[in-house]
Amino acid sequence: MRFLRGFGRQQQPAPDVASSQVAKQRLKVVLVSDQMRVSPGLMAAIQSDLIDVLSRRLDVDRDGIEVTISPTQYTDVDTLTARIPIRRAARARR
Amino acid sequence: MAGQIVTITSGKGGVGKTTTTANIGTALAMGGRDVVLIDADIGLRNLDIVMGLENRIVYDLVDVIEGNCRVRQAMIRDKRFPNLSLIPAAQTRDKDAVSPEQMVELTQELALTHDFVLVDSPAGIEQGFRNAIAGAHRVLVVTTPEVSAVRDADRIIGLVEAAEIPPPQLIVNRFRPEMVLRGDMMDIPDVEEILAIALIGVVPEDQSIITSTNRGEAAVFDTYSAAGRAFKDIARRLQGEEVAFPSFQQPPVGVMGRLMKALGFARV
Numbered sequence: 624m625r626f627l628r629g630f631g632r633q634q635q636p637a638p639d640v641a642s643s644q645v646a647k648q649r650l651k652v653v654l655v656s657d658q659m660r661v662s663p664g665l666m667a668a669i670q671s672d673l674i675d676v677l678s679r680r681l682d683v684d685r686d687g688i689e690v691t692i693s694p695t696q697y698t699d700v701d702t703l704t705a706r707i708p709i710r711r712a713a714r715a716r717r
Numbered sequence: 718m719a720g721q722i723v724t725i726t727s728g729k730g731g732v733g734k735t736t737t738t739a740n741i742g743t744a745l746a747m748g749g750r751d752v753v754l755i756d757a758d759i760g761l762r763n764l765d766i767v768m769g770l771e772n773r774i775v776y777d778l779v780d781v782i783e784g785n786c787r788v789r790q791a792m793i794r795d796k797r798f799p800n801l802s803l804i805p806a807a808q809t810r811d812k813d814a815v816s817p818e819q820m821v822e823l824t825q826e827l828a829l830t831h832d833f834v835l836v837d838s839p840a841g842i843e844q845g846f847r848n849a850i851a852g853a854h855r856v857l858v859v860t861t862p863e864v865s866a867v868r869d870a871d872r873i874i875g876l877v878e879a880a881e882i883p884p885p886q887l888i889v890n891r892f893r894p895e896m897v898l899r900g901d902m903m904d905i906p907d908v909e910e911i912l913a914i915a916l917i918g919v920v921p922e923d924q925s926i927i928t929s930t931n932r933g934e935a936a937v938f939d940t941y942s943a944a945g946r947a948f949k950d951i952a953r954r955l956q957g958e959e960v961a962f963p964s965f966q967q968p969p970v971g972v973m974g975r976l977m978k979a980l981g982f983a984r985v
Binding site: 649 | 766769771772773774775808809927928929930931932933
């Protein structure tokens, strides 16, 4: 009955994703917040808001999103950079 | 009646304190106990990611101590069990942001409303360790059957006894019976003889710990996990139950195994 083991898991990601890749993805998110000294809760909220807004117009790859805040060269401001893969580019929705 | 304050410590790093805390805490909650976990490793927060709660952190232990929030606000509720919660460590502060007296006060307050308060201690013997054991009714020392870990455990046991806390109890983690059979690893009685404290658990080395931690799940959910079963046994012993220590010596499997054994080749 091993195939039933994933049942009842409500947390993303789906159980058929290799656990090593789940670990890598979780670490990416948590390291960003560690480095930025912004709480992971806030980071996750920003990420989810960005996805929600963009998803209205585009087919966004939710699992491939990367949001970072890092210092900008030659200035004293931090910049938020979002890398959001689009599955089908510019497939506009009404 | 107030609940038990239990600190999980080790001296040496990397022997499994955090995994042990997460799994015992989850096992106690599965059994219906009200449990709160405190990550006392300020600056090197990890219990959150092992529990899969890293994205829910808003306030942390130092926020509670400094009065930036109420205790309730810093308690992150577990994904599955409403009777299990975590107070995460601060990630950007130092161990000296908290004093032993403040830890005593906090753990005692939490023990009024919970059956178990589990404190995950940092490695080492400095301030962080002293904070972690400050309020403890009971200390569990985690070691592995390796010389460095056992030596550090002995040091920790001495310090716990000097702190006038009842004698700590021992968890031997990452135990590998097949190596013991070959004579390549100290057996449990060897470790017990050296450390001379009561044994409360033996947890076999188990790959499922890595896969469950990858997903931020406790191994005690996995009925196939030998380590998960061992953690469940420890949780029962913590509640005063008598649970026999299972033998990890596996009998030879199948015809070939029996034949090999009969011929004098021990299965390794």
